[in-house]
Each structure stands twice: as C-alpha cells, then as structure tokens.
Amino acid sequence: MLLHIPKILDDQRLAECRRLLAGAQWVDGRVTAGSQSSQVKHNQQLPEDAPAAAQARALVLQALSANPLFFTAALPKRIYPPLFNRYAGTANAFGDHIDNAIRTHPASARHVRTDVSATLFLSDPHDYDGGELVIEDSFGTQRVKLPAGDLVLYPASSVHRVEPVTRGERVASFMWIESMVRETERRRILYELDMAILALRDDDQDSPAVVRLTGCYHNLLRMWADV
Ligand code: NI
Numbered sequence: 001m002l003l004h005i006p007k008i009l010d011d012q013r014l015a016e017c018r019r020l021l022a023g024a025q026w027v028d029g030r031v032t033a034g035s036q037s038s039q040v041k042h043n044q045q046l047p048e049d050a051p052a053a054a055q056a057r058a059l060v061l062q063a064l065s066a067n068p069l070f071f072t073a074a075l076p077k078r079i080y081p082p083l084f085n086r087y088a089g090t091a092n093a094f095g096d097h098i099d100n101a102i103r104t105h106p107a108s109a110r111h112v113r114t115d116v117s118a119t120l121f122l123s124d125p126h127d128y129d130g131g132e133l134v135i136e137d138s139f140g141t142q143r144v145k146l147p148a149g150d151l152v153l154y155p156a157s158s159v160h161r162v163e164p165v166t167r168g169e170r171v172a173s174f175m176w177i178e179s180m181v182r183e184t185e186r187r188r189i190l191y192e193l194d195m196a197i198l199a200l201r202d203d204d205q206d207s208p209a210v211v212r213l214t215g216c217y218h219n220l221l222r223m224w225a226d227v
Contacts, residue, residue: 001188002135002142002154003073008063008120009149017056017122021171024052026086029094040095043162046084048106057082060120060173072194073153075187077227080105080112080176082120087131087162088169094162096136101156103176114156114176115184121146121172128168135160153177155184180225190224193217 009017026044033041046053060082064070080103087093103112119133125145133144137158144152154160156176181187194217200210 001073001184001191002137002139002144002152003069003191004144004146005067005069005073005151005153006147007149008067008070008151009060009122010063011149013059013063014122014149017059017173018171020052020056020059021046021084021086021122024050024084029085029091032083034097034100037094037097037099040097040161042091042093044086044088044091048081048083053084056084056173060175070151070153073187073191074116074118074177075180075190075221075225076116076177077180078110078112078178080114080178082173082175084122084171084173086169086171087165088128092130092166093164096159096161098159099156099176112176113178113182115179115182116153116177116187117156117158117160117174118151118153118177119144119172119174120151121148121170123169123171124148128170129166130163131165131170132163133160134163157184180227181221182226183224186220186224190217190220193220 024046027047029041029043029045030038031045099114099117101114103114135142135154135158137155146152179187197210197213197217
C-alpha cells in the first residue's frame with residue numbers, strides 16, 4: 001500500500017525544520033547505505049548526531065505521533081529515528097535499490113525491522129526539477145513528488161529510486177517503521193476497514209452494525225498485532 005498523508009508538518013513546523021536544516025553540515029549519504037545501495041547512492045545526509053538533526057528529528061517524531069492517519073496506516077511499533085537527506089549538484093540521485101531489512105540504531109543498538117518506509121518532503125516541488133521518488137511494487141510503478149510537509153508511506157520491501165535533481169535542491173526526511181502488523185496485505189485490510197468504519201460512524205449514536213464492524217477491526221488487530 002502506498003499512502004499520501006498531507007500536512008504532516010504544518011507551516012510553522014515546516015519553517016522551523018527548514019531553518020534547522022539550512023545551517024547544518026551535510027555529509028556523503030553513503031554513511032547509512034548497505035553495500036548494494038551504496039553503489040547507486042549519490043546524495044547527502046545529516047550525520048545522526050548533528051545537533052540540528054536531533055532537533056529536527058524530535059519535531060518530525062512529534063508531528064508523526066499526533067497524526068491519526070499515520071498511526072492507522074503504519075501501526076507503528078518502533079520508528080527508526082528520522083534522517084534527513086539532500087539531493088543537489090552532483091550528489092543528486094539514488095538509483096534502484098531496496099532498503100535493508102534490519103536497521104540498528106547506533107546509539108541504542110536497538111534493531112528495527114523495516115516494514116514501512118516513509119519520505120517526508122521538505123522542499124517546495126516548484127523549487128527543484130526531477131527528484132521524484134519512483135516506487136515499483138505489485139501496484140505498478142508510482143512516481144511521487146509531494147508538496148512540502150506531506151509524507152508518503154510505502155512498503156519497505158519495494159524497489160525504489162530517487163530521480164536526478166536537475167535544478168535546485170530537494171531536502172527530505174526519511175524513516176523506517178517496524179509495524180505491529182508485519183504483513184503489508186494485513187495492514188492494508190486493517191486500514192481499509194478502519195477508514196470504512198470511520199465513514200459509517202455517526203456522531204450521536206453508532207448503529208449496532210458499526211459497533212460489530214469496530215469489533216471485527218479490533219479482533220483482527222488482536223489476532224495479527226505483535227506488540
Ligand atoms: Ni531507500
């Protein structure tokens with residue numbers, strides 16, 4: 001399932017995030033790449049221990065935790081602390097690759113299984129050319145370029161790339177989520193069911209059928225979730 005979640009960052013948080021990143025020291029993006037992806041990765045990242053990265057990361061995590069759509073779509077168990085990257089100049093693309101299945105956080109030594117990948121766009125799409133996130137999976141090829149502050153969730157099991165940025169710079173935050181529900185298809189069913197129940201709900205008095213459907217949602221979650 002590929003899901004576009006608008007306005008993860010409101011205008012104020014977006015401006016604050018951009019301000020933090022504008023003065024930061026970027027390094028070669030291969031610091032977090034696996035051996036296959038490092039062959040095709042040509043971008044820059046913020047070091048995980050950079051002060052600006054820590055502040056921007058806290059801001060992004062706070063925004064994610066306040067977003068109900070993110071929660072119901074990803075059903076997060078753990079989030080690998082968000083990272084930040086920049087595509088510009090000659091470090092402007094990331095060829096086809098698949099994200100490592102397990103990430104280990106350097107500070108905590110904690111493992112995160114990457115079930116869901118997410119990209120939060122921080123640059124205005126009118127300010128750069130190219131830079132589409134191209135995702136190939138069972139749903140076909142999708143080209144994603146979103147307004148600043150918007151996020152895309154997609155299965156970490158998919159082959160994906162970032163097209164060359166030929167004008168301006170593309171700054172984004174990216175992260176991985178270990179989900180309480182490991183299988184993409186099960187997450188999709190739960191998401192669809194939750195959205196359908198929301199559409200059927202009544203502010204005053206939910207019908208008995210809605211109550212039973214809500215029970216089905218929670219019983220499926222009980223059956224499938226690993227917390
Ligand atoms: Ni990737």
